[in-house]
Amino acid sequence: MNSILARALLAALALPAFVVGCATAPSDAELTAKADATLKASFREQGQAKLDRLDQDDTQRTCSAYAGKPLPKEVAQRIEQANLAAIRWPADGRYIGDWKTGEKIAQEGRGMQYSDDPKGPVGANCYACHRLAPQELSYGTIGPSLYQFGKLRGNTEDTRKYAYGKIWNADAYNACTNMPRFGHRGILTEAQVKDLVALLVDPESPVNK
């Protein structure tokens, strides 16, 4: 295996000279490398957004490579398993917080942009992509409607755990989803994720009215 890999690497290294000589189109791997290098040279750190935000983890790198193409089943499984294993479940075993605070977090669009105060607030801006409480008319459609999430699925332990895990790390359930991994990437705290779970499942939440 190692020698095959070594030979493949040697072949890949020898390729650029060949390509220049023949003026054929660069390979996909070369284009990826060129795009990475171009990005690294084209940004400067600003506020809280340092250049390490361009360093991809395995999930980001793999999902970028398969973008616009079908994701092979075994690749999707690998991504989902790795992300599932990385979920930090709440130490107290409780998945639910306060839905009223959850609604504020779902509305808050600030956080993590270089123009945002590093001291916060940091929100999830759920309404940017999802319909939740019916009173909020300004909702996006990139994600599915979550109106009546708890009512339809039941306010059970399984539903709560799933909602917590999904918000913490959406790629654990749906590889290469558009949804950020809010807990895994340090965007939201454990308490904030619990408040969002409450917004989704609490019978008193406007989402379930």
Place this chain on the structure above:
Amino acid sequence: MTGRRLRFGAIVLSFAASWALGQTSTVDEIAKYRAALQEGNPAELWEARGEALWKQARGPKNVSLERCDLGLGPGIVKGAYAQLPRYFPDADRVQDLETRLVWCVVSLQGFSEVDARKGPFGGPDRKSDLEALVAWITSESRGVKMNVPQSHPKEREAYAVGEKIFYFRGGTHDFACATCHGEDAKRIRLQDLPNLTTPQGAQKAYTTWPAYRVSQGELRTFQWRLNDCFRQQRFPELVFTSDASIALTTFLARNANGAAFDAPSIKR
């Protein structure tokens, strides 16, 4: 100008009043608001200033930009923007309009690189010469069909690298350009999102930049549009006229080929 401002104010007020009427009527009202905005576009002020700047002798060499080659030959402005970005043999690289302007300001007028790149984006208390020049030059391509070339290997490479960048996921939120601009008929909150991977989506979006942004009181260029997208993507700051910005612009402009250019426009 005061009359125009008043009219904008009235439109915004009636828009706000109708907000409470509900989802469908809100969308209708937004469409009406956008249509009303087309009646008078303050971008004309930027265009006029840009034309004057183009013709004015300036810089250490005290010459105008009228010999600047935007790709169709020295001094030819009409239709030039519809064929940018493109490869320029004198610079031996692919350049978008802003990059080419910086090149001309340095090589023709004798300004330093640093001075030429100063203040790419205007604000309430600072006017940007580059923005004004872009406003005028782009207005000279209004009605011209987008025809971005892919004949030089470096043009093809810029397109391919731009495509990779479009799909590059990074930052705290795993966002790529494609996260918001890779599917039809999606929106963020109430803002419709063009699908930039289809000719129809790219044509509609690309041909309407630069734009006068009513909410900002500023004319915004395509370089600004990309810069602000990456801010919202939670990336660091995209450097003005950087290689990534040119590659991405090449990808999007080329995808818009065949559509009539229709800017500077006016947006909310």
